[in-house]
Amino acid sequence: MIRQTLMEAAGNLLAAWQRSLLALLGIVVGAGAVISMLHAGAMARNETIRQFRQMGTDTLILRADSTQGMGNFRLGDIESVPGNVPLVREIAPFMIGGGPIQHEGQVRNAGYLGVTGNFSDVARIPVAQGRFLNAFDRFELFAVLGSDLAEQLSTPFEPIRPGSRIRVGRYVFEVVGVLAPVLQNPMMPVDINGTLFLSIPNARRVMAVAALSMAVARMVPEGDPNLATQQLQQHLGPGMRDSTLNVMSARQLIEGMNQQVRLVAMLLGAVGSIALVLGGVGVMNIMLMSVAERKREIGIRLAIGARRADVRRLFLLEALILSGLGAVLGVLLGFLGAFGFAWMSGWQVSFSPIAGPLGAGVSLAVGVFFGFYPAVMAARLDPIEALRSE
Amino acid sequence: MLELRGITKTFRIGPTERTVLHDLDLDIASGELCSLMGGSGSGKTTFMNIVGLLDKPTQGSYRINGEDVLGAKADALSRLRGRLIGFVFQQFFLMPRLNAWRNVALPLMYRGVAEAEAKRKACAMLERVGLGAHTEHKPSMLSGGQKQRVAIARALVGDPAILLADEPTGALDPTVSREIMDLFIEMNRDLNVLVLIITHDPGVAARCRRRLELVKGRLATQEKLAA
Numbered sequence: 001m002i003r004q005t006l007m008e009a010a011g012n013l014l015a016a017w018q019r020s021l022l023a024l025l026g027i028v029v030g031a032g033a034v035i036s037m038l039h040a041g042a043m044a045r046n047e048t049i050r051q052f053r054q055m056g057t058d059t060l061i062l063r064a065d066s067t068q069g070m071g072n073f074r075l076g077d078i079e080s081v082p083g084n085v086p087l088v089r090e091i092a093p094f095m096i097g098g099g100p101i102q103h104e105g106q107v108r109n110a111g112y113l114g115v116t117g118n119f120s121d122v123a124r125i126p127v128a129q130g131r132f133l134n135a136f137d138r139f140e141l142f143a144v145l146g147s148d149l150a151e152q153l154s155t156p157f158e159p160i161r162p163g164s165r166i167r168v169g170r171y172v173f174e175v176v177g178v179l180a181p182v183l184q185n186p187m188m189p190v191d192i193n194g195t196l197f198l199s200i201p202n203a204r205r206v207m208a209v210a211a212l213s214m215a216v217a218r219m220v221p222e223g224d225p226n227l228a229t230q231q232l233q234q235h236l237g238p239g240m241r242d243s244t245l246n247v248m249s250a251r252q253l254i255e256g257m258n259q260q261v262r263l264v265a266m267l268l269g270a271v272g273s274i275a276l277v278l279g280g281v282g283v284m285n286i287m288l289m290s291v292a293e294r295k296r297e298i299g300i301r302l303a304i305g306a307r308r309a310d311v312r313r314l315f316l317l318e319a320l321i322l323s324g325l326g327a328v329l330g331v332l333l334g335f336l337g338a339f340g341f342a343w344m345s346g347w348q349v350s351f352s353p354i355a356g357p358l359g360a361g362v363s364l365a366v367g368v369f370f371g372f373y374p375a376v377m378a379a380r381l382d383p384i385e386a387l388r389s390e
Numbered sequence: 391m392l393e394l395r396g397i398t399k400t401f402r403i404g405p406t407e408r409t410v411l412h413d414l415d416l417d418i419a420s421g422e423l424c425s426l427m428g429g430s431g432s433g434k435t436t437f438m439n440i441v442g443l444l445d446k447p448t449q450g451s452y453r454i455n456g457e458d459v460l461g462a463k464a465d466a467l468s469r470l471r472g473r474l475i476g477f478v479f480q481q482f483f484l485m486p487r488l489n490a491w492r493n494v495a496l497p498l499m500y501r502g503v504a505e506a507e508a509k510r511k512a513c514a515m516l517e518r519v520g521l522g523a524h525t526e527h528k529p530s531m532l533s534g535g536q537k538q539r540v541a542i543a544r545a546l547v548g549d550p551a552i553l554l555a556d557e558p559t560g561a562l563d564p565t566v567s568r569e570i571m572d573l574f575i576e577m578n579r580d581l582n583v584l585v586l587i588i589t590h591d592p593g594v595a596a597r598c599r600r601r602l603e604l605v606k607g608r609l610a611t612q613e614k615l616a617a
């Protein structure tokens with residue numbers, strides 16, 4: 001019986017395939033939007049996790065701001081932090097600048113970072129060749145290059161490697177190390193891969209404005225970023241004269257980003273839900289039309305022994321097939337949308353495990369919900385009225 | 391077998407009331423072959439709808455095999471209809487997308503008969519009405535007479551006690567009409583099913599043993615011919 005009803009329902013839909021397609025469209029778009037939204041949300045979450053995995057979520061970035069722009073830390077104050085601020089384990093101050101770099105006729109503009117020897121440890125940047133700067137070569141003209149910058153300055157005959165010589169301003173530096181490529185970190189003010197690293201005294205020589213205005217710090221495991229910020233304010237604040245201290249924590253940043261992602265996801269979800277409801281209304285519309293057109297058929301069925309439940313089942317099944325098909329196509333569209341989203345954002349493709357089942361379930365539910373009324377209308381028809389109608 | 395007493399049917403159209411059937415009394419025994427004639431609008435179809443449990447009279451009582459059927463609920467009526475009554479209509483009313491045997495099997499499906507069994511019975515019934523070679527044909531591939539044969543097979547497949555036909559030959563030419571009438575007579579004889587045929591054709595009515603005539607909602611003639 002169910003099989004026969006299924007066959008008949010499918011046959012009826014096929015016979016009015018243009019109309020069925022139209023009803024399908026709404027469901028497909030709605031389900032697709034909801035599903036790709038869930039996938040995009042999952043990707044965004046994965047992406048933030050990935051970005052912070054390398055640098056860690058226990059990172060703090062300190063910035064000195066003054067009314068004129070960049071403020072100034074005192075090197076001694078910063079260096080005394082690990083012993084005096086309980087929640088901060090390590091800290092590395094740095095200054096930011098930039099300008100042209102020459103090597104074997106190649107010229108590139110790049111950012112300079114004036115750093116202390118522990119910077120690569122604190123910021124967790126691995127060295128690919130040679131070594132990082134250290135405390136003993138503060139006044140030597142040594143330099144370390146980010147991976148992209150090293151590649152850009154290389155020539156086929158003279159690749160950048162430890163021992164290469166590069167010219168920065170009036171000085172010739174010896175390259176002592178090249179860094180491994182690292183992921184972009186949203187907390188870092190520069191692209192590490194495209195940066196030249198110098199010691200702080202050398203940086204003062206080549207930078208137009210030499211302000212020790214930033215520091216990267218690492219908290220003790222499971223440290224509370226808000227408390228650490230408070231402690232840092234207490235320790236550094238008094239020595240900063242006209243500058244103010246600004247502390248940014250990875251966790252706050254992640255939280256902020258997650259909130260943004262949630263907002264966008266909610267927006268997409270709302271759009272998807274509206275599309276689904278519209279799809280449902282489309283299904284209802286089509287089913288009502290179909291009931292009106294097939295009155296006589298309903299009358300015949302009732303006359304030859306169909307019960308009202310049989311008629312209801314037939315029409316409900318038609319709605320269910322429509323929304324089921326819509327759900328399947330919607331899941332496909334959702335995955336396509338997810339791929340498209342990943343392609344556009346450059347994020348790694350990953351899928352939310354609940355998206356498919358949830359999207360499909362919701363669209364089925366919508367189909368049943370909106371298919372119910374027309375099915376009940378069909379089952380309530382008076383057989384004589386139905387038989388008399390043309 | 392059928393016992394109708396004081397059947398009155400009144401339709402309300404807005405403020406006006408219109409009585410289509412006036413106080414009809416009628417008994418029909420099982421296995422009878424009756425014709426029902428009458429002018430257009432005399433209430434034949436209305437009467438048949440009541441006999442076929444598709445409609446209820448405004449007044450009166452109706453018993454089938456001594457059982458009062460007017461008190462039954464919609465679903466119980468559906469079941470009674472499915473078990474007791476077969477319908478044949480002037481316009482055949484076949485499902486256009488189902489082939490012949492599926493059309494015939496439909497009443498069985500609604501009774502919960504398994505598909506294989508339903509198919510077997512439907513094909514056997516099609517064989518009986520002379521369409522053994524057309525079981526897989528869709529209605530659109532059949533002639534009018536063949537469609538009406540399918541409809542008759544559908545009406546009879548559930549082994550009903552009553553076969554109601556509303557102008558079954560109205561859409562057919564005289565030759566085919568005669569063949570269909572032959573089939574009704576044959577089925578009435580072989581299956582001992584009560585047959586009530588509404589018709590405008592005196593030739594058709596003349597072949598029925600009992601002839602009823604409605605005039606303006608009243609039974610005018612109830613003649614019975616000797617066998």
Ligand SMILES: Nc1ncnc2c1ncn2[C@@H]1O[C@H](COP(=O)(O)OP(=O)(O)OP(=O)(O)O)[C@@H](O)[C@H]1O
Pocket residue numbers: 401402403410428429430431432433434435436437
């Ligand atoms: N649902 C209804 N509402 C109002 N009036 C109706 C309804 N059904 C039938 N009638 C009226 O009842 C009268 C009898 O109708 P019925 O269909 O029984 O006639 P009939 O004898 O079958 O006629 P015909 O030979 O043309 O088929 C007609 O005048 C018709 O207009």
Ligand SMILES: [Mg+2]
Pocket residue numbers: 434435436556
């Ligand atoms: Mg009529």
